Structure formats: structure tokens, C-alpha cells
Amino acid sequence: MKVQTETPHPSPLPARGESEHSAVAERNDAQRGELVVERVFHRYISAGREIDVLHDVSFRIEPGHVACVVGPSGCGKSTLLGLAAGLLRPSGGMLRFDGAPVAIGRNPHLGMAFQQPGLFPWMSVRENVAIGLRTRGQTRRDARRIADEFLDTVGLADFRDAYPSQLSGGMAQRVGIARALALRPRLLLLDEPFAAVDAFTRLKLQQEFKALLRLDRPTVLFVTHDVPEAIALGDVIVAMTQRPASVQRIIPVAREDRDRASPAYARKLAETLACLGVTSDIQD
Amino acid sequence: MATIANSGAATPAVRLSPRVGAWLLGCAGALVALAVWTLLSQLLAHGGGVINRLPTPLAVARKLVAYAGKDLASDLLASLHVFAVGWLVGAASAALIGLVLGRSDRLGRTFLPIVEAIRPVSSIAWVPLAIVWFGFGLTSKVFLVGLAVFLVVIVYAVDGSRRVPADLERTATMLGMNDRQRFVSLVLPGTLSEVLIGSRVALMSGWGTVIVAELVAADSGLGAHLIAVEQSYDVPAIMATMICFAATGFAMNAAFTWAERRMLPWRHDREREAT
């Protein structure tokens, strides 16, 4: 898989494959864009007590794959994402992307969408998407242009000049995703991005999501509590245990499993739920 | 192949519980402040500019002890007396008037705008007028403190008398309460609890008014003592008196917050905490 260089391109937006090799391309092909989580432990202190959140978590995500992390509430899924984003320093173990350890603080290779959209309320929608590009060195004009393009991709072109307070929950989430995607990240992290919207909007967003990934094919780590969503979107499901969480099982998802009308889907759903300790039928 | 690589533990080498850590840092900060103070007083001691009379913390402490041995108790009592009377008068009248103005739509619309217009004008602006009217004695000081407390508490009283939570109203209707029962069981307690909270908020402005009143009237109390030592250029004594004043304010605030939390545990409203 080829690696995009850091220099911004004039329009139109090129797909990944058209970029040139850089020195990083010398790396082993199998490692490019690969996320490795290696025996990660994490604890934090809350109200004077130490809480073990993650216990010996290990898994690998292939480049360009979407991994959906599912598990019971509060099991540490968001913490895992925070570690992958370099927002937290792991108490033990290591996270590596593309062979290099995830740095604490700034990681230009990644983009993240949070559970709360986290839009800056004093900026317009377009400025919100553009700000990330500006912090990463784009000129104001280029940043706005790119922001407009990605807003168009998520279907919010008409709301460029609106302010976050004027948006619905689903729209704000889409802006958050556009903001992350506009960074052209090689690692995309999503923390239950569709959790705060109603079921209908969620299905719609799920459908749009796959299309959004086709442009750059980043490696995706997607946290969700919604198992059907995980089957719909993931190439692989990482099922976590209760806190302190470790990886229960890694369940691959095939194309035919995504069809909700198929027996394959039902089997995959049952398998995943069983893995999480939930029976898939409700007895009277 | 990989062992657990501790890539920078989140916890420091010496494990301190966060509360102890906060305490230590706080003490360190206080010590630094005291050290800076001492340094400044040494630097300025030999004709160094405007503030050429900055005593060391130690000198102030000594004066404080001396004051405590002599007149502190009587001065403090005098000030507290003024404060207590003024505070009670102000809170009680605010409760009553607030209740009336809050419940009566007509009266409220007629007179509340006037209250709102006067409220921003701190009672301290009234000091000269109070002295013209009441002279230098207790009455003028009580008037000023009462006014200061009144202006703060009236808002709480009006709010409290109006804002009976909707679900309590509905419960009262379901239980078939008449107007008088409603008033006694819902409006009155609601108003009183708000008045209590407002009275605590009014503590600081009331106590601050005491000192201004005493600074101008200068006949008794901590403020009078402050003027007296100011006129004899006794800077350590001035600072010692200021500390007494601040400490009393702090103690009253702490006592009141404690009492409020015990009596009204459900109303710990962050918005209402005093600045």
C-alpha cells in the first residue's frame, strides 16, 4: 500500500494510490498503515482509587481494514481509543502505527471523531473543519477549499456557514467526521460516533460511512456498543471483556455476513453476542 | 516476543494520594508568598520607594497577638453586633417584601423594577446619606448593613416565592390542597430555603459593608480600630486588623456553608456560591 506524502495537493483530491513514494515507503509493505496494540495495560486514578481499565490487550489491524471494538459499557473501549490517539500514555505495553510507536500529544497521521461532536461553538461549520488543516500547516484558502469538499462529501455543503448550535445531533456528528476525514488520516479513530443520534439517522450514517472510506482507505478503529453496526461496518470485530478489559476474541466479518436478511448475518450476530456473554434470544 | 514495556508509567515514582499532594503544594505556595513578602519588606525597609513601611510577616503576627490580648475581643464583638442586627433586619425584611412582591403579580410589576434599579447601587454609596440621617451611631451602620443584605436577599426571596417546582404544584393539586394549605406547605418553605441561601451569599457583602461603615463612622468596632492605627502610622497593626477582619469573614462563611449543607442538602446549587 502506497503512502501519501505530507505536501498538500491542489484540487482535485487525489486518491491515495496516485501519490509518490517517500522514504517511509521503504518499510515492509505489510506494516504500512498497520495498527499494533501490544500487551497494553492501563489504569487511572479516580476519587483516590486506582481503577484497572485495560488488561493485557493485544491485537493487530491490517492496513486499510476497519476494526470494530465492541464490549460492555464502561469496559474501556474509549480508553483504548484514547491510547491509540496518543491522548493518553499507557500504563504498560505499547501501541504502534506503521511500525512507529504512537506519540503522546500530536500525531499528524491520525484523525479522530469523538462521541460528543466537540465542534467549537464560536466557529462556523466550515471553520471547524478547516481549523485542523490550518494547525497542520495549510494556508487559509486551501484549508477552506478542502473543508468545503469534505463537507460536500458528508452532504452538509448547504450548512457551511451555519454555527454548531444550529445543527442537529446527526449533522454535528457528520461535521466531526468530515473534520477527521479532511485531515486525510492514515489512521481513523471513531468513538461511538453514531451513538448520540436516533436509530434512523444512525442507519443512514452507517450507509454513508462505507462510501466515505473509499477515498483514502485509512486503517479504522471504530468503537461501538451496537453489534449490528459492528457487523455492518467492520472487517473485523474485536470483542472485549468486562473491565479490566482484554480481548475476548477477534471475529472476522465476511461480505456475506453484512446482509441483514441472510442466515450468515444471524450466525455472525449470535456468535458475537455469545462472545460478549449475551444470548441472542429473549425467553419469556 | 514483546515483554511488558513500561513506556512511561502514568504514575510518578513517589506515590502520593492526590489530596496530600494538593495540601503540600498549597503549603508550598503559601510559604513562597510569605517569603516574597518578607523579601519585599527587607528590600523596601531602607527608603525604597512609596511603600516604605512594609512590615515582615513576623511583625504583623506579633501585633496580632498583642491585639488579641487587648482590644480584639471587644472590637470584634462590636462589629459582629452591628453585622448581626443589620443582617437579620435586612434578611427578614427582604423575605417579607420578596414574598409579597413575588406572589402578587401587580405589586411585583409595580415595585420590583424600582428594586432592580436600586440594586446595582451598592449600599456603600449610601454611607454619607446614612450619616446625615442617623449620625454616627449604631442605627446608621445597621441601616447600611441591612440595606446591603436586603438588596442581595430580595432576589432570592422573589425567586423562591415564585418558583415552586411544577411537579410539586401538580402533586398539591392531586392531593386537593386549597390555597392556604399550598401557601403554607409549598410557597413558604420554598421561599425560606431560598432566603437562607441568599442570606449566606449576602454574608460577604454585609460584612464588607460593616467595615466601610465603621471606617467612615469610626466610633467602635474593627473599622474604628483600623482608622485609629492608621492615624498612628502603625502599619503592622493595620495589617493585623485586616487579617482579623478577613479571618472572621472566612469563619462565618465556612460556618454558614456547613449549616446550609446540613439544613438544605438538596439545594447545593453551584450557581449560587458567593464570589
Place this chain on the structure above:
Amino acid sequence: MSERSRSLLARQVALPLVGVACVLAIWQATLVAYRLPAIVLPSPLAVAKTLVDLVQTSAFWRDVGVSLFEFFAGYAIGVVLGLFVGMLMGEARRFRMAAAPVVESLRFVVPFAWIPLTILWFGTSYVGKILLVAYAVFFVMVVSAARAVAQVEPTLSRVGTMLGMSRWRLAWQVHLRAAAPTLASAARAAAAIGWIAVVAAEYIGASAGLGLMITNAATSLATSVVIGGMIVIGVIGAGVSAVIGALARRWFDYR
């Protein structure tokens, strides 16, 4: 005008006017009933006349100018320092824990308690008053800024870090902007306290200013000047508050 809007207008405008009229009437009635001399309670008309006279004298405007100068100078210093230190306390946990006891205890030494000391150190000049206002305003802003910055929605900080902002940039571009509406309210409250601090200081020891004018009038029992002066204090206070509020809303309120 429709029936409803007419009665609405009546209630919102007429009733307060009735209230004011009531107060004036009670004022006049008390004056007459108790046969109070003008040095105790001048009539509303006398006060009005005094105000008109005052506004036409240059000495009055000089006094107002002095007080306003002292206020604005102290206010500017207090706001800037208060914001800076407050933000530092909000951003750096260690600094906040170290500075908190000092800030909290000084907070209880109300500005008015400092007045005798400032008079001793700086005399009756404007320097002491400016420092006093700065002190009063500083403590209001520090507490508010520290709290507001600490209460910024955590997701915004995470977003900023993810987007590649340094801690410095995060503090200025995100935290400060997010806290701006709260800070604007605090700035208004600080203005009220600062203004009254000037007045109080001038009551106790000043060589010029509005407070001195009123104190002098009180000493010579020119009560209508005293009351007139109080009205001026109120009006200026309200005016300053309104201006700061309007500016704050224009610049900082994104809600």
C-alpha cells in the same frame, strides 16, 4: 393596537411608572408629614434641581472624570492580570493547587479593608485608588477565569490535541474562547465591584473625585447634593455595566 398587546404594554410600562410615582409620592409625603427640613430630606424637586445645577458646573465634571479615570485604569489592570493568572490556574493543575490558598485567603480581605493602608502608603492621590480597583477586579476575574477554564467541555480539549494544537495554542484558542461568555459576565460583575471600590475609597480619603464631592456635601449638610451624587453613582455604574455588557456580547458571546 390589539386588545392583548395594549394590556401587555400597560402592564409592562405603566405599572413600573406607577411604582416610581408611588415612591416619589411617599417621599414627598414623608417630607411634609414629619415636617423634615431640607437638610434631612430634600424634596424630589429640590434634588432634581440640584442635579441640573451640578451638571452645569465644571467642578462636577472634573470630579466625575477623576473617578472614572481611576476606575478604568484599575479595571484594565485588574482584568488583564486576573485573566492571565486565572487562566494559568485553570490550565496548570500544580500551579492552581499552589496558588489556591493564597488567592482564597486574600479574597476574604475585601478591597475596603485595604483602604486605610492605601491611604497611608499612597496618600489621597489616584495611584492608591487605581491599585485598589485593580485588586478588587483582579480577584473577581481570577476566581471566575480559573473556574471557567477548568469547566471547558473536555471533548474540546481532546479535539484540539488531536488536531495538533500545542498546549499554549489550546489554552488561548480553545479554552479562552470557550470560556468567553462566562468571563464576560464576570467582567460585568467586576466592573460593579470596581466602581463601588472607587467610591468607597473616595469617601474615606481622597483629594478629588465623586466620592469626595459627596462627602463634602454631607459634611456641609447639602443633602440634595448627597442624594444627587448617589443618583449619579448609580447612573454611571449602570452605564459602565451596560457598555461592558454590550461589548462583551458582541465580541464573545457565541451562544
